[in-house]
Amino acid sequence: MPLVDVQRLSKTFYVHKKEPGLLGSVRALLRRETIAKEAVREATFQIGEGEIVGLVGANGAGKTTIVKMLAGIVHPTSGDAQVLGHRPWQRDNRLRRQMALIMGQKAQLWWDLPAADCFLLLKEIYQIPDERYHKTLQDLAERLEVTQELTVQVRRLSLGERMKMELIAALLHQPKIVYLDEPTIGLDLTAQRTIRDFLLEYQREHRPAMILTSHYMEDIERLCQRIMIIRTGDIVYDGPLAEIATKYAQHKVVTAHLQRRGANERPSAVELARLGEVLQYDDSCVRIRMPRAEVAEGAAHILRRLSVADLAIEDVDIGTIIEQLIKARAQTGADA
């Protein structure tokens, strides 16, 4: 049985429109036009125990709205969702005790207090037994290397340290469902890596279902085996990350680094163009983007005709494919 079961979930927001300028502001005092914005359209999916699912999409695509509905923050316009057997927006405490939301752009800890004080309050909120609380806190703080910072006022911590404290706060009660909204936003590369490693390790040990939204492809590639791509409210892809390339990348790039000798025997650019799109061809290197089905034959041809020192066959970068899927405007199945 899935931990998260979402059926045709939709959300429409109604926002006021206001003309720019002073006149627009004055007009808005008397009459405002309201426009409906469909943030999520009939989303349907399931998530099982131990899965980390990445929600990927452009700003405003609807990924955070899905998280908000599943965390019980906003009510859907239509459709249904069950998280651990509860409707999240009914805010049953039995569900809320097993769920956590980490918002990279919104601090949840109390700014003026040391993190240790905030954790003590969370201990009471989640009714965590003393022994388990101390053990979990020590474990999480050691793994994230913030033991020394526990007694420092939250506002005096660096962004990376603060994010680590937010993670501890969210995981103290060992939730079964974890929503991560941009957990690495604004962090330096080292802090990003530390948090990714930590999340992977935590997921392996505790097996919570995790939903991650992020604009950083590295977060997605490193953490998620499954992704959902959302475009203007529609889920246009839901499946394994690894299959994205096979499904949507119709080409591969063959790169051959050439030996110096044998330059006279080289084939013409026209000949190479028959294999695919020539991206680069000079004394030292040839790069050709060729159809996936013809890669074996094309690579063999290059090896026959050129003195090759090294050969590499690469999928088109997954981030690029996802980016293209996110940006694609066409609604046909071909592009999605």
Add this chain to the structure above:
Amino acid sequence: MTLRLFLNVVSLEARKAISYRLAFWIQAIVAVIAGFAIPYYLWTAIFSANPEQATIGGKSRDGMILYYVIVILISNFVRGVDMGLGLSREIYDGSLTRYLVYPTRYVVFKYAQNIGGLLPGFVQALFMAALFVTFLQVPAGVEITLMSTLQAIVTIAFANLLYYTMSLPIMGVAFWADNVWSLAVLMRFVAGFLGGLMLPLSAFPEGWIQDTLRWLPFRCFYDLPVSTFLGKIEFSEWLQALGLGAAWGILFALIGRFVWSRGDLRYTGVGI
């Protein structure tokens, strides 16, 4: 919400209130000086200008100053620290989100925070009491007893809860209107004016105006606690006033529940 959690939130908020030492002392001292000096000089000037008038609204100069010193002190406890505005701001900027995820009731959690934030008010109360005892005398006819003090503490606690309950439906308007600062100011003004913060209710025209004011909830905020503390109200009248206030409180709670349940459907959790 368990009592243990409630007390923890109170404690946490109290620690927050004193986490900035300098701000805490400046706030306490300035509030004390302003709260004492303004009524002192104002009413001394008013009584000096009319030497033939020994009382105003039944109160002598010292009686009037005592009333204002107490009412200013009480106002801190009754209104709490920016309590109403805090609620609407959290709806407006999306800070409400984190509380919706916690397995606890938001309005009770915020009430506990409000209680914890009252700590600086206690310190101010001690200073003000010391200043009054040093510079003024308790006027004749005023009888502050242990019983009246205990009754006053109960009344202040009740007034705090009633004020909070009254602010819930008004602040809930933020679900629709985003910014309800003007409503909060209006509520504060009306509660202050009709509750005895700006003028003792005894100074209002006698007759139907005073009768009406007695039936409104605002009396519970300032006039009732002060009258109770100064021993100027009978026990039965005190009980009756609290009963009436409780009825208003239930009404506000019901309206607040309705407004928040409807507003919740519109909440968008901006900022994440």
